[in-house]
Amino acid sequence: MAIDFTIPEEAKKVRERVRQWVQDECIPAEKRLEAGEDYKTVLNELRGKARKQGLWLPFIPEEHGGMGLGPLANALVQMELGQSHLGALSMNSQGPDDATMLTLLAHGTDYQKEKFLKPILNGEKRVCYSMTEKAAGADATGMQTRAEKDGNSHYVLNGEKWYSSAASVADIAVVMAKTNPEAPRHEQFSTFIVELPDPGYNIVRDIPTMAVHGPLYEIMGGGHAEVKIENLRVPQENLLGGEGKGFAMGQHRLAYGRLRHGMHNVAMAQRALDLATERVTSRSTFGKGLEDRQGVQFMLAECASQLYIARLMLMHIAYKAENGMDLRQENGIAKVFLANMVHKVVDTAIQLHGALGYSLDTPLAAWYTHIRSQRLVDGPDEVHKWITGKNVIRAFKKDGTTAAAAGGDLL
Incomplete structure (x- = not known):
């Protein structure tokens, strides 16, 4: 029996469409930005064209407005999109939004999908993910941000986050915090959906990095924010996936x-x-x-x-x-x-x-x-x-x- 490296015909076709899209539309759009055209105008035009061609949300099921691609076809598509810094953005497939879309799709309630996921899928809003902290570094179980119950209707969050990518352009933040310090190590944390702006979620700064910071860097979501969370009140219905499931x-x-x-x-x-x-x-x-x-x-x-x-x-x-x-x-x-x-x-x-x-x-x-x-x-x-x-x-x-x-x- 032979090992079959044949790529299904449909996957080949979508790869070719996306390859052409990147070369014909995304890379020329980069040059328009370099020439001084307005970023939002260029991106909105690009996204409008993409949606008309059915090039939108490659990894999201069709019933939620995506292309419904499986892991193989999506891998082929992403290996084309990465040739342009507008590639993923043009199809609403950019990080950190993409992985958070999948999390909301898998674990969100009907209410959360309608209120938070839908506008993200439509490209109307962007989302950031606040997990990393200075105190914890690579060990997520070392995070110190706390979420404490305030009655039966709200949680109150306090702490600091570090390197929350795209927070400065986000309309929604997904925040991980410790809800039960006495639980087993990997069951101490929960995840909350936060509508931005919120006075309890304060972006202190976009952390300067060694990356070249052009004029479009932050507006495209390239920034990594330091965030102070102070008495941030989150409704019970914004708890994602249940207590202890955050990690x-x-x-x-x-x-x-x-x-x-x-x-x-x-x-x-x-x-x-x-x-x-x-x-x-x-x-x-x-x-x-x-x-x-x-x-x-x-x-x-x-x-x-x-x-x-x-x-x-x-x-x-x-x-x-x-x-x-x-x-x-x-x-x-x-x-x-x-x-x-x-x-x-x-x-x-x-x-x-x-x-x-x-x-x-x-x-x-x-x-x-x-x-x-x-x-x-x-x-x-x-x-x-x-x-x-x-x-x-x-x-x-x-x-x-x-x-x-x-x-x-x-x-």
Whole structure:
């Protein structure tokens, strides 16, 4: 029996449509923004075109206004959208909204879906997710923000949040807080939906980062806010998924976010390799074309190899998701690999551009400062490696071999 790598015809067609969309609409729209056109005007026009073409919410079921794509087709689509910073936004598929949409869809009450999810799906509102805290870092169970019952109708939240991505452009915040300190460690936390603005949810600042901050950075949702939560009153009906379910919902949400980051990293790396190859095929040094130099060819070969591995990883994880299989080990391995892969490819593209690559005349330098975060967000590399290593030991003790934790049981 052969292993079948055939992509279903429908998935191929939607990938081609989205690839064309990004090239024909999103990348030219980037240039309009660079020329000074109004961001909201350009994005609204882009989104209007996308919806008319049926390119909206790839991963959301059709009955909720989406395209109803499964994990494989969505992976193919996201690997195209990431080639433009307007790609995901154009189809209302951007983070952090996307994973929160899925959380609300899976765990929201009918009231919550109608009041909060519907306008997000329609592209009328944006949402942020406030989990991370300075005190806790990568260990979400160390968070200190508290939510205490005030009678039977409200909770009152107090604490601080850190790196709440897109909070400065959000209309809704999903906030995790500790409701029961006496419960088992992973059952102490609950999640609340907060309408913004609210005086109890105060954005102190967008944290300056090493990423290149252009004039559109914050308005597009690229900022990461420091938030002070003080006597924030949240109605009982805005409790999402029930008390004590916050941590489990958060981990499920982050699992999708890690995959989406990986898919977009593949797209960005592909565009960087295209730019690098375009550069070397049009340049000569010391009387010889750059493309004819073996050292340059080796650099391109390494990038191509990394991209090939990355695509196979994502396709295998998509296969497991399609078939309802446990993909946690593969997801952790891929998260680390893909974050480092995109850094390597963009760095190589900068090197092959020479001084031009170090300037802001190409997108490469801005990408480079932005993608350094990939080794930190949704769990730093070291945490994922730690868990992966524990699973290697666990597999050996169970089976007498580490194969099951190292791709030895692919299907």
